[in-house]
Amino acid sequence: MNLLHLFTPHHSGITLYDSYDESLVLLSVIISCLGVYATLGIADRIRALDDNPLTEKIWLSAGALTMGTGVWAMHFIGMLAFTLKTADNAPIIVLYDLVTTLCSVVPAILAGVVVLNIASRRTVSQKRLLFYGVLMGAGIGMMHYIGMMTMQSDKELIMLIDMTGFVISVVVAAMLGITSLYANKVLSTDKYTRTKWAKIVSAITMGFAGAAMHYIAMSSTTFSLGNNTINDTDFLLNPQYLTLGISLAAFFIISLAIVVTVVDIRLEKAALSEQISRTHTLAAIESIPNAFALYDMNDHLIVCNNMYRNLMSTEHFKVKEGIQFKDLIQNLADNQLVYGTENSHEWVKERLAKHYNPQKDFIHHWKNEKWMQVCERRVWNVGTVAVHTDITELKQTEQELAQAMQKAQQAQLVAEQANSAKSAFLANMSHELRTPMNAIIGYSEMLLEEAEDLGQNDFIADLTKIRIAGKHLLDVINNILDISKIEAGKMEIYPENFDLTKTIHEIASTIQPLLDKKENKLIININDNIGTLYTDLTKVKQALFNLLSNANKFTDAGEINLTITKTSNNGDGWVIFSVKDTGIGMTAEQLDKIFESFTQADNSTTRKYGGTGLGLTITKKFCNVLGGSIEASSLVGQGSEFIITLPTFYKKVTKKFVGL
Numbered sequence: 338m339n340l341l342h343l344f345t346p347h348h349s350g351i352t353l354y355d356s357y358d359e360s361l362v363l364l365s366v367i368i369s370c371l372g373v374y375a376t377l378g379i380a381d382r383i384r385a386l387d388d389n390p391l392t393e394k395i396w397l398s399a400g401a402l403t404m405g406t407g408v409w410a411m412h413f414i415g416m417l418a419f420t421l422k423t424a425d426n427a428p429i430i431v432l433y434d435l436v437t438t439l440c441s442v443v444p445a446i447l448a449g450v451v452v453l454n455i456a457s458r459r460t461v462s463q464k465r466l467l468f469y470g471v472l473m474g475a476g477i478g479m480m481h482y483i484g485m486m487t488m489q490s491d492k493e494l495i496m497l498i499d500m501t502g503f504v505i506s507v508v509v510a511a512m513l514g515i516t517s518l519y520a521n522k523v524l525s526t527d528k529y530t531r532t533k534w535a536k537i538v539s540a541i542t543m544g545f546a547g548a549a550m551h552y553i554a555m556s557s558t559t560f561s562l563g564n565n566t567i568n569d570t571d572f573l574l575n576p577q578y579l580t581l582g583i584s585l586a587a588f589f590i591i592s593l594a595i596v597v598t599v600v601d602i603r604l605e606k607a608a609l610s611e612q613i614s615r616t617h618t619l620a621a622i623e624s625i626p627n628a629f630a631l632y633d634m635n636d637h638l639i640v641c642n643n644m645y646r647n648l649m650s651t652e653h654f655k656v657k658e659g660i661q662f663k664d665l666i667q668n669l670a671d672n673q674l675v676y677g678t679e680n681s682h683e684w685v686k687e688r689l690a691k692h693y694n695p696q697k698d699f700i701h702h703w704k705n706e707k708w709m710q711v712c713e714r715r716v717w718n719v720g721t722v723a724v725h726t727d728i729t730e731l732k733q734t735e736q737e738l739a740q741a742m743q744k745a746q747q748a749q750l751v752a753e754q755a756n757s758a759k760s761a762f763l764a765n766m767s768h769e770l771r772t773p774m775n776a777i778i779g780y781s782e783m784l785l786e787e788a789e790d791l792g793q794n795d796f797i798a799d800l801t802k803i804r805i806a807g808k809h810l811l812d813v814i815n816n817i818l819d820i821s822k823i824e825a826g827k828m829e830i831y832p833e834n835f836d837l838t839k840t841i842h843e844i845a846s847t848i849q850p851l852l853d854k855k856e857n858k859l860i861i862n863i864n865d866n867i868g869t870l871y872t873d874l875t876k877v878k879q880a881l882f883n884l885l886s887n888a889n890k891f892t893d894a895g896e897i898n899l900t901i902t903k904t905s906n907n908g909d910g911w912v913i914f915s916v917k918d919t920g921i922g923m924t925a926e927q928l929d930k931i932f933e934s935f936t937q938a939d940n941s942t943t944r945k946y947g948g949t950g951l952g953l954t955i956t957k958k959f960c961n962v963l964g965g966s967i968e969a970s971s972l973v974g975q976g977s978e979f980i981i982t983l984p985t986f987y988k989k990v991t992k993k994f995v996g997l
Contacts, residue, residue, distance in 0.1 A: 361418030370544030372407015404449030448476030474511025502557020510550035892920035
């Protein structure tokens with residue numbers, strides 16, 4: 338047994354002397370700091386919990402047990418480092434009472450509860466911090482003095498505790514505890530996060546608080562031996578075994594707490610990272626402008642966006658994760674939301690076949706007049722990705738375009754019919770007009786001859802004007818007749834084989850009187866061995882005559898060059914006719930419209946040079962029906978050049994000439 342005396346300056350007995358093993362003292366301080374560090378780690382874990390009372394209580398209990406065990410182990414390792422000797426250096430064997438030893442851990446665990454209540458809070462007031470710091474110091478002090486009461490020996494062991502030292506030890510423990518909690522609060526980066534250094538500083542400060550309290554209390558205690566002998570040691574523990582057991586238990590609990598805390602924090606970080614990744618993935622899926630869904634290998638829905646959910650859901654059937662694809666499709670068929678679902682069984686069978694073996698995209702026409710293009714792809718070892726793209730606007734545009742095309746075709750048919758009617762009318766009218774015009778021209782020539790024979794000179798000038806005007810009008814009628822025949826598709830082609838050199842000289846003889854009147858010189862460039870041409874001779878002559886006549890009309894005392902060459906292109910033979918003059922030329926604007934019907938360069942040209950503006954139009958149409966083409970180039974004041982390209986052998990369907 339032992340006797341505990343406060344303020345007992347005189348007591349009979351043998352005075353004992355104490356000493357410490359410095360290595361064990363250091364070990365006790367390290368265990369105390371580790372216990373507090375592990376406790377603060379658990380406090381961090383508690384702060385991170387999302388209002389789960391049961392989990393919070395489990396962690397709170399684990400943290401209190403960790404800190405209590407650490408402080409408790411620190412005390413008994415410190416007691417193992419403490420040695421009592423008599424004046425003659427004889428060691429005193431100290432034993433510990435089992436029941437009291439076990440009871441001493443309770444105040445330490447309660448101190449751990451106090452520390453966790455402060456450390457796990459996101460905010461704490463100064464008053465609460467001070468109050469809890471005092472409670473923590475009191476708990477550690479109570480554990481220490483209860484632990485000291487467990488000390489026993491084979492003789493009566495008397496402990497004399499100085500009140501001043503007692504008070505100082507408790508105050509130091511409280512002050513260091515408050516300092517530790519305050520450091521933990523100040524060094525936290527914000528109210529949600531604690532830094533590594535905040536935990537280290539707080540752990541060292543609070544660890545030293547317990548150690549300081551222990552060693553100050555031990556230094557204020559004087560030990561002596563009484564005269565009585567103790568024989569009952571059945572429930573007394575050897576200090577080496579006690580300290581070793583407590584140390585091992587403390588190390589195990591502290592290590593386990595640190596490992597569990599670190600692992601749990603890492604697991605939570607991994608879970609948080611996964612949650613963040615999932616959140617980002619869902620946000621990305623939601624941002625897709627299409628309905629998106631992912632099914633697993635068993636065709637259960639893993640994830641989808643709201644567009645897909647709204648598209649597939651009905652009043653009594655809501656799309657959610659885990660639903661099977663065949664149930665979703667069956668719901669569409671049962672409610673007949675898509676065209677073609679009238680035969681529900683066949684539609685579902687066909688739709689599932691496309692889903693299980695996706696090969697190409699297809700379209701669903703919904704009965705709310707929405708068109709969705711469905712793209713499904715199997716991803717190996719993942720499942721099926723489904724993307725539904727809204728193509729309603731595209732379909733509407735296609736329908737509008739089809740309607741516009743139909744209207745355009747109808748309008749084209751009407752225009753063609755009107756054009757044919759116009760051409761037929763012009764052909765009939767030209768034919769009806771040509772008969773009386775021939776009569777007028779014939780009678781004017783007869784009257785002109787009679788007037789010349791009778792010497793009636795007063796009538797000659799008027800009769801000449803009538804004949805010239807009649808011929809001009811007949812030319813216009815013939816041109817209109819040719820154009821109307823071409824547009825009506827009634828222009829007949831009479832191909833024949835003729836000598837090019839002979840034909841060119843015949844044309845030159847015909848145009849020569851016109852050239853002489855304008856004092857123009859015609860220069861012909863043609864190889865005498867150029868050969869023959871198989872095409873419509875009449876139309877070739879008329880086309881060349883029109884070009885030469887135009888060149889002569891707009892040239893005064895100049896030159897007109899007619900050049901004929903042969904070439905081949907893509908295996909076909911071609912003849913190129915070039916008519917180039919040194920006349921007045923044309924502007925680019927005038928050049929753009931010279932092949933239009935009834936069009937000349939401008940009004941002044943018509944007044945000065947005359948003409949109907951049909952010659953070049955007819956020439957171009959002749960070239961086209963013969964399988965060729967015509968081109969023109971000109972510069973104002975430098976003359977013009979017209980080039981006709983015709984195939985050497987006319988075919989009903991011919992290739993167009995491609996310029997070399």
